[in-house]
Amino acid sequence: EVQLVQSGAEVKKPGESLTISCKGSGYSFTAYWISWVRQMPGKGLEWMGRIDPSDSYTNYSPSFQGHVTISADESISTAYLQWSSLKASDTAMYYCARRDTSSGSAFDYWGQGTLVTVSS
């Protein structure tokens, strides 16, 4: 069974750093790109960027470029989303999702989400 399991909820202060994770199982982790998607409270879905776990190639939405870093460790089938300096506006639910090239590059599996709260 394909699963993406994300790390737990986080409460942080502005200016702090944070890394959240997304562990894939039940499939070949390096065969599928992983994307990160933000959902601010009560709002829609925003694509942040993606990584090819086979070579760690990344590309980012211009809206998020420079503010987050996406990485992966294929040896433990895990992708990461990292902030070096959080802002209150980073408060949101973050999802990882797998891209399936046989399904028109749709996101066929999603993690359960990680809620990040940034507050002083």
Place this chain on the structure above:
Amino acid sequence: DIQMTQSPSSLSASVGDRVTITCRASQSISTYLNWYQQKPGKAPKLLIYAASSLQSGVPSRFSGSGSGTDFTLTISSLQPEDFATYFCQQSYTTPRTFGQGTKVEIK
């Protein structure tokens, strides 16, 4: 960026109703259009990919159509478990972009 515009933003419908949601892209995306369903507190779930292909395990009352810039998601007979928010998403190019969502509520 390709802008995705859904309409309506919300709708009220009864069990058994036929429901149609539209999605328009700001430029042609061929059939690189996907539909997701999201229930409160849950991750989105893929319903339709490549504009009209039903994802495995999704009930056949869901269907999609369209190409180019105009797309439609149809629920042929709304069921109680279908009350949710629906998003379209283009996978034609990066950055991937989503519609703003359509909330389907109980009348």
